[in-house]
Amino acid sequence: MNSGDEKSKEYAQRRMNELKGLSVSDRYVINLSQNGSNGGKNILTKSELQEILKSGGDITKARIQKLSRSGSKIDRQYAAELLLHAESEESISFLIELLHDTSSKVRNTAILTAIKKNNDEVIYSLIDNLNHPKCGTQALNALVIIGSRTLNFLDSAFYRSGQSTQTMLRIVQAMGRIGGQRARDLLWNKIDFPDKIVVSQVLLSLGESGFKASISQITRIKYSLESDIADVAWNLNAYITIGNEGNAKEIKKALQREIQNDTQHVYMLLAMLYDTRSIQLVKENIESGTTEGTTYAVELLDVFLSEQLKQRVIPVLDDLSETEKLSKLEIFFPQIEVNEKLILKFLINRDFTQANRWTKANVIKQIGILRIEDFKLDLIAQLFNPDWLVKEIAAWSLHQIDTEEYTITTFRLGEEVKKKLDEVIVNESSLKLIDKVIFFKTIAVFEEIPGLTLSHLADITEEIKLPEGLSLTIDEKQNWFFYIVLSGAVKYYEKGN
Structure with missing residues (x-):
């Protein structure tokens, strides 16, 4: 911070701000430098300085209220940062306001503050942000960091009347990442939810939380396993049928990803039924890509899988061509004969x-x-x-x-x-x-x-057209977007060079 080099100073300031969860606080200073240049900083007025001194250095409610209701986005973002250091519990109401701000930058800053400063209302406000296109991931991370205290609030919000599917999915994701027996119990209660998309995420979250099926739960997990293998068989049939015209190459790539995802799901469900280390060993050997590894993995599966599951699981995991896999699975999951055109209709x-x-x-x-x-x-x-x-x-x-x-x-x-x-x-x-x-x-x-x-x-990308000769300022405080040049060319300048 005391370095004579300007770049080192800026870097140190940025790192300090990151550690404190700040991004704009360094723009608010008490006095100007001797040369009188404020560098775009907001100067504290005499009355504001007196207010801080009178309160013994604490940030007063009046100051936070003024900043949080300012027309300036930077002022409101600053208010969200100040709330992290405010002592008064009364100031929490301003944090709730900022968690619903129209600016995503202000919201994201408020979400960071909410990790340390929260109560029941703040947690509900974080849950409300789960569906926000630009702040949803940040809100999810905040709820996970706060931890198990949020579980009952998440469960209550899941069943809220009119709740969106997107929010439900994020709630289930958060529960899985928080983990613990309470989270696993709440997730299992949703295993028969009417929305299949939600149930799919419930299973993923159960896997992430280290769920192990009890005797009464085994049948339900086996049913999910059969469904996944049926999906693999269907996608293999679609992959073989799709042809080579037009956009067929991209469709085949997408179907390969679908099959890979279903295969990973199969591993996850097997880990709920059998010893996790054994399943991990099978996975590592198959993914090694060697003949010896695959042979060893198949032999392991042959030892601990039930006879019924062997015939379904091994063809999915074994190193076989698409046609060979489908041939082995078709006995249990027969496919209807379709042409290149009809398979498109089914896929839609x-x-x-x-x-x-x-x-x-x-x-x-x-x-x-x-x-x-x-x-x-x-x-x-x-x-x-x-x-x-x-x-x-x-x-x-x-x-x-x-x-x-x-x-x-x-x-x-x-x-x-x-x-x-x-x-x-x-x-x-x-x-x-x-x-x-x-x-x-x-x-x-x-x-x-x-x-x-x-x-x-x-x-979440935005397309901008920059007229010739016009410049665009990029920094880590006001414009932190990542830019990719689609067409044309740009010149990059740093400190005028």
């Missing part, structure tokens, strides 16, 4: 627990590329899907097949949604979400990341 209408949003988006794109008119009604149905990735690509495919039908149907979605779709599809003034993901995949750092994960990244 599959449950989201069986075909994720990225797989569906690629299938819908294929329908648009091949201009399959028979599937117009399926595309129209997907226009009313709440998932924007699916809705947008369904609109694009319908526009490729029948522009008149596109115009008529999008009117039914409302003026605002139609305008947004027209900008992307008719005017082509910005990228579709699916195109953003395809662009991400061309960047080396994202190469091995699944399309599903990148699709969630695409959800």
